[in-house]
Amino acid sequence: MSDTHSLADSETRTALGHGWSTTVWDDPVNLMPYVTYVFRQYFGYSREDAEQLMLQVHNAGRASVASGDREQQERHVAAMHGYGLQATVERI
Amino acid sequence: MRAWERTDDGVRARFEDAEAAMFENLADQLKLLHRAAAQGAVEFADPAVQRLYPDGYSDPEEAKEFKRFSLPQIAESRERAQDAIIVGLVTADRKEGHRIVSVGDDEVDDWLRGVSDMRTVLSSRIELGTGGQNADFDEDDLEQFSAVVDWLGFVQASLLEAL
Numbered sequence: 001m002s003d004t005h006s007l008a009d010s011e012t013r014t015a016l017g018h019g020w021s022t023t024v025w026d027d028p029v030n031l032m033p034y035v036t037y038v039f040r041q042y043f044g045y046s047r048e049d050a051e052q053l054m055l056q057v058h059n060a061g062r063a064s065v066a067s068g069d070r071e072q073q074e075r076h077v078a079a080m081h082g083y084g085l086q087a088t089v090e091r092i
Numbered sequence: 093m094r095a096w097e098r099t100d101d102g103v104r105a106r107f108e109d110a111e112a113a114m115f116e117n118l119a120d121q122l123k124l125l126h127r128a129a130a131q132g133a134v135e136f137a138d139p140a141v142q143r144l145y146p147d148g149y150s151d152p153e154e155a156k157e158f159k160r161f162s163l164p165q166i167a168e169s170r171e172r173a174q175d176a177i178i179v180g181l182v183t184a185d186r187k188e189g190h191r192i193v194s195v196g197d198d199e200v201d202d203w204l205r206g207v208s209d210m211r212t213v214l215s216s217r218i219e220l221g222t223g224g225q226n227a228d229f230d231e232d233d234l235e236q237f238s239a240v241v242d243w244l245g246f247v248q249a250s251l252l253e254a255l
């Protein structure tokens with residue numbers, strides 16, 4: 001019972017906009033196939049999904065590539081920085 | 093340089109001696125920069141450093157705190173990536189006027205990241221133009237940087253294609 005309750009709680013929190021996301025921003029340097037590679041390599045996205053996200057970064061200037069708890073997003077953002085991508089932790 | 097080719101356990105490419113020397117020199121410089129960054133001994137106002145170590149939060153206070161705990165590890169891992177490139181170039185199979193560089197599957201990630209860092213720094217210098225914070229460089233330097241950025245782009249793109 002308590003598990004069900006806490007799950008519902010966390011879903012409510014996310015729905016109310018209390019979650020966190022990893023946002024990758026477009027930069028003028030990194031090549032499109034490299035950005036696709038990073039999304040596949042680090043997050044394990046399929047080629048198709050990684051390309052979709054890369055195109056979103058390229059065309060819209062940014063894309064949310066992961067979401068969840070804050071610590072996890074901070075790890076993701078640190079990893080993106082390690083790949084030379086511009087990324088921030090955002091509240092959603 | 094010729095495009096990378098797939099081997100049994102990685103990729104392989106031919107680099108002319110002059111290219112390999114320049115590449116190694118860039119890796120050395122980036123390695124020093126990352127080492128200094130890990131020790132907090134870099135000028136964070138430098139646009140090239142800012143691009144390499146961007147803010148992880150839009151809020152300045154949160155960005156500062158995030159940098160404080162995440163930057164040393166990121167910098168050390170990037171220093172190791174440059175090391176992988178240096179070792180690869182130094183231990184390459186040397187021929188007359190060129191060398192055959194082999195990169196194992198487990199080193200590919202380091203090479204790709206390392207090249208990205210080089211392109212980032214050189215591109216920042218080009219964007220700044222001459223004068224001001226960039227007073228150390230003249231037009232000829234920036235033109236040369238531009239050619240190197242393109243060359244590094246080929247190194248990276250052809251490596252990705254060979255995977």
